[in-house]
Amino acid sequence: MDAAKKEAPAVPPHRERPQPAARATGRSLAKASRRAAMLDAAASLFAERGYKGVSIEELGAAAGVSGPAVYRHFSGKPAVLSALLVGVSEDLLDGGKAVVTESTTADAALRGLVEFHVDFALHQSDVIRVQDRDLNSLPEDDKRAVRTLQRQYVEVWVDALSALHPDCSLPLLRHRAQAVFGLINSTSHTLHGNLKARETARLRSLLETMAWAALNA
Structure with a gap:
């Protein structure tokens, strides 16, 4: 066989160069990690x-980078608040x-929503405080987006409540859901500070017991 047509020997594994896609994935993961760290820092600082x-x-x-480095991920402080909320x-x-989709009964769906929201409140308390105080600092378009998403989230609860209490009016069920969010x-x-595991x-x-009682009052 002609030498020019011979198959080139395989490159030893330790000498193989990473593929562009692999390098891009690594960079993307690193960028996402830095962005997440900045949002965590923002939640803590804005809450305080x-x-x-x-x-x-x-x-x-607070995120371990220089001030100008923040602009590699966000156009400015308003964009940080928008991304957070x-x-x-x-x-x-x-x-x-997802909770409702994965539940097999109406009872399980509502209990799952309660557990999901309690977990959110315990682990995202800084974000809740930021939203309560600084929602009006959002640009108008983003504020409307947050309000729309919140209304849709309420309706997920209303649908789950309606399945358990079909004789209740939808406005009443919305009041129940909103009251439980407040609770x-x-x-x-x-x-x-950080609660101990037993305290948590x-x-x-x-919270779960009180929320369930309020929803089914």
């Missing part, structure tokens, strides 16, 4: 000092829908 009391430089320092509203809606979310304003379990159980 208020959105207007935090500078881009302070946000970057719109993002959490999307997560709640998607999570609530659960208010906990975020009393949480200080007790609080979780208390």
Whole structure:
């Protein structure tokens, strides 16, 4: 066989160059990780000092980067707040829908929603405080987006409630759902520091019991 047609020897594994897609994936993951760290830092700082009391430089320092580096991920501080609040509203809606889809009974769906929202309140207390105080600092388009997502999330609960209480009017069921959100979310304003596992379990159980009672009053 002609030498020019011979198959080229395989490159030893340790000498193979990473494919462009693999490198891009690695860069994307790193970028997503840095962005997530900035949003976590923003939630903590905004909850503590208020959105207007935090500078881009302070946000970057809390995330372990320089102030100008923040602009590689966000166009400015308003974009950080938007990503934080719109993002959490999307997560709640998607999570609530998933709970209902995966439940086999109406009772299980509503109990699952309660557990889901209690878990959110216990782990995202900073975000809840930021939303309560700084929602009006959002650009108008993003504020409308948050409101729309929140209404859709409420309707997920209303549908689950209606399946258990078909004789109740929808406005009444909305009031029940909203009241329970207030009950659960208010906990975020009393949480200080990291709770011990036993304290968290007790609080979780208390919130779930009270929420279930309120929903079925």
